[in-house]
Structure formats: C-alpha cells, structure tokens
Amino acid sequence: MEYSKDFFILGTPISTDIGECHFIRLKDYPQFVNDLSQMVKSKSEIIAEFQENNKFGQLDSLINDFNASTLLDIVNVMDQLRASYQRVFAKVFNNPDAFQAVDEKNFYDIRKLILDMHCLKEKKVSKNSELEKFNKKSRALKQSENNYDFSDIVSCVVQFTGYSSAEVLELTLPQLHSHFFRGAAFLNSSAAIVLSTVSPEAAKNIGSWSQHIDLFEEEKNYITKKEARNLEKLFSN
Structure with missing residues (x-):
C-alpha cells in the first residue's frame, strides 16, 4: 500500500483495498483514544506485558503460543483487544464490519496506515528484560522533558x-501537531531574531520557522542489544 504522509495535512481519506480510510477528528478522539492505545501495541509489547505478570511461570504456555503466533492471531484470541480494533476500524472506514475484511495479507499495512494517520508509533521493545528496563526509564525521561499535554x-x-x-x-491529529510545532518554530525564530540584535553571534543559530517538521520521527531513546554490548566493552576496559 502506497501513501504519502506529506498529504496527511490535507485531512482527506486514504484509499485501501477494503475502502476509504478516514482520519478521526479531534471531536471524536476522546472516544477512541483508549482503543488506539491498545491498537498501537506490537506483538513484542503484548508478550512483554504478559511476561511482567508471569512471576511464577503460570503464563509460560500462553507466552510460548503467542511467540509462535502472528499479531493478527493474537488480536483475534484476545476479546478486549479485538473489540478495540473493531471499534477503530468501524470508525475510520465508516463500516461496522470493516475489521472482518482484513487478513494476514492486508492487516499489517492497514494497521500501520491507521497508526500513521493518528501520529502513533509502536514502542521498540527489547527481548532482553534488563535492556527493556533501561529503555522504559529512557522513554519516561524523554516524556518528562516534553512536559506539555494534549x-x-x-x-x-x-492561540x-x-x-x-x-x-x-x-x-x-497530524493537522493539530503540525500547527502546534509550526507555531512553536515561528515563536522560537522570532525570539532568536530579537536576541540577535543584542548578540550578532546568536544570528548564526537562527533556524527558519518554515523548516521541515517531522511528525513521524523514529524513536531515538532506545538502546539496542549491539549498543549494550559496546557499552559493556567500554566500561570493562
């Protein structure tokens, strides 16, 4: 499935092989925010949540089954998760039976489209429990730095x-975030211009308020297994 995120700013529906996929507008967003938060969970994140609650090995069999299954298989056996998908699909496709039209061939592309259309990205989850603890702390730190809410x-x-x-x-959601970050860039640029009248050196660091804004930037506060090994070598020397 091909689509350009650059045109998300227009808010027009995207054609898919199961129908036109519409954006959820802000007026309806509170009704679907919990369902979208379930839908964004990857297979790895779902399994990690079960592993956290598997203190005594009581979920070993289920976790093994999930590891051998696809995400769509997992969705179809978890009633609440499946219900979240059904509600979101019904909304964005204006069809209460839309989720029944997906299969292993189109599910992942359509799911990614819906997540992209609502500025959602899967969390990167490490299979190594120690690395995942670090990544959780790193994500929490990044969230604390961006201390503005909806x-x-x-x-x-x-304003x-x-x-x-x-x-x-x-x-x-893409329109809202685009307006927000563009407005912030404009204010930052204006403030920098004012400061440059006091310090000409500051003028060198003025960025254009019209520069590209990436609403879909990949997660950077994540440490991979390879990076962890490199850190171990660094500190062991």
Missing part, C-alpha cells in the same frame, strides 16, 4: 491560528 497543544493551536474551539475540533 490540552496545552490544543490551547496553543487556538497560534486564531481558530475557534469549534474549528479546532474538526482538525485531525
């Missing part, structure tokens, strides 16, 4: 754009 983003977009609250409710 209401902050919405109120800033209202930046002059949109009314009703108009903001009609935005998609």
Whole structure:
C-alpha cells in the first residue's frame, strides 16, 4: 500500500483495498483514544506485558503460543483487544464490519496506515528484560522533558491560528501537531531574531520557522542489544 504522509495535512481519506480510510477528528478522539492505545501495541509489547505478570511461570504456555503466533492471531484470541480494533476500524472506514475484511495479507499495512494517520508509533521493545528496563526509564525521561499535554497543544493551536474551539475540533491529529510545532518554530525564530540584535553571534543559530517538521520521527531513546554490548566493552576496559 502506497501513501504519502506529506498529504496527511490535507485531512482527506486514504484509499485501501477494503475502502476509504478516514482520519478521526479531534471531536471524536476522546472516544477512541483508549482503543488506539491498545491498537498501537506490537506483538513484542503484548508478550512483554504478559511476561511482567508471569512471576511464577503460570503464563509460560500462553507466552510460548503467542511467540509462535502472528499479531493478527493474537488480536483475534484476545476479546478486549479485538473489540478495540473493531471499534477503530468501524470508525475510520465508516463500516461496522470493516475489521472482518482484513487478513494476514492486508492487516499489517492497514494497521500501520491507521497508526500513521493518528501520529502513533509502536514502542521498540527489547527481548532482553534488563535492556527493556533501561529503555522504559529512557522513554519516561524523554516524556518528562516534553512536559506539555494534549490540552496545552490544543490551547496553543487556538492561540497560534486564531481558530475557534469549534474549528479546532474538526482538525485531525497530524493537522493539530503540525500547527502546534509550526507555531512553536515561528515563536522560537522570532525570539532568536530579537536576541540577535543584542548578540550578532546568536544570528548564526537562527533556524527558519518554515523548516521541515517531522511528525513521524523514529524513536531515538532506545538502546539496542549491539549498543549494550559496546557499552559493556567500554566500561570493562
């Protein structure tokens, strides 16, 4: 399936082999946020959650079955997870039976499209439990650095754009985030220009407010097994 994320800003539906896939607008987002948070979980993350609760080995058989299964298989045997997929698919395809149309051939492409359309990315989960503990702490640290929440983003977009609250409710997630980060870039650029009148040296670091904004940047606060081995070698020397 081919689509360009550059055109997500338009908010128009994307054609798939099971129908037109629509964006969930902000006015409907609270109704589906929990379902989307379930849908973004990868096979690895689902298994990791079961492993965390497998203190006495009581879930060994289930975990082994999941390891040998596909994500779609896992979704179909977990009633609550399947229900989340059904609700999201019904909404974005305007069809209550949309999820029944997926199979192993198209499920993963359509799932990725829906996640991309709503600015969601799978967490990278390490199979090594010690590495995963580090990655969890790293993700938590990154989240603490970005200490603005959804209401902050919405109120800033209202201020930046002059949109009314009703108009903001009609935005998609990519549109909301694009307006937010573009507005922030404009303010940062304006502040830097003012500072440059005091310190000409600061002018060299002024970035353009119209520079590209990557809403789909890959997760960087993640340590791989190879990187962990390199760190071990570094500290053992």
